[in-house]
Amino acid sequence: MRRMWHGPGVASVKRITDMDRGREAGSVAAVKGLRGRMSDGLPEYYFRVRENGAFVFRVDTENRQRRIEMDQIAVINMRNGEVKPHGDRALTEADRAEIAGWMERRAEVLARRDIDDIHRAVDYLNLTAHWAQTRASDAQLEEVTDALLMAMHDLRSVLVRKKADRLTKG
Numbered sequence: 001m002r003r004m005w006h007g008p009g010v011a012s013v014k015r016i017t018d019m020d021r022g023r024e025a026g027s028v029a030a031v032k033g034l035r036g037r038m039s040d041g042l043p044e045y046y047f048r049v050r051e052n053g054a055f056v057f058r059v060d061t062e063n064r065q066r067r068i069e070m071d072q073i074a075v076i077n078m079r080n081g082e083v084k085p086h087g088d089r090a091l092t093e094a095d096r097a098e099i100a101g102w103m104e105r106r107a108e109v110l111a112r113r114d115i116d117d118i119h120r121a122v123d124y125l126n127l128t129a130h131w132a133q134t135r136a137s138d139a140q141l142e143e144v145t146d147a148l149l150m151a152m153h154d155l156r157s158v159l160v161r162k163k164a165d166r167l168t169k170g
Contacts, residue, residue: 042059042061042068043059044058044059044098045057045058045059045095045098045099045102046059046070047076047102047106049106052077052078052079053075053076053077053078053079054075054076054078054102054106055072055074055075055076055086056072056073056074056075056076056083056086056095056099056102057070057071057072057073058070058071058073058095072086073085073086073089073091073095074086074089074091074095074099076099076102076103078103078106078107078110081103083096083099083103125152128148
């Protein structure tokens with residue numbers, strides 16, 4: 001049975017005829033063909049990002065069921081650059097090269113995110129100044145003033161010291 005929609009919220013049920021079955025079978029074949037093309041385009045490796053690195057999986061679609069299988073091959077620690085093979089595996093040169101490339105690309109992404117976070121912090125400081133000047137109540141200001149002043153004092157001290165270091169080196 002197939003559900004046919006005739007306008008919003010109105011449905012009727014139609015019995016599938018032999019001609020419909022042929023179309024349906026063609027659709028199934030097309031989906032199976034698409035699945036084959038999708039698996040051909042899958043990457044050979046998958047990196048599941050975690051807090052301080054990633055789990056590395058080898059992607060396998062060449063099996064009897066044509067299912068996607070992911071076999072964990074390594075664990076990456078981005079902080080210290082360590083790559084540990086999973087279990088008693090030995091990583092191939094291709095594995096190591098792919099992991100090294102991913103680590104390099106990941107480090108670039110994380111560096112861009114860091115600077116984006118800082119730009120957002122500047123925006124938040126500006127929004128906070130506007131809020132304090134235009135909308136904050138006395139009670140709200142009392143709640144956050146000391147914490148904001150201490151954080152801004154700490155940040156200013158670090159920035160002034162770093163700028164002085166850059167000026168004396170350059």
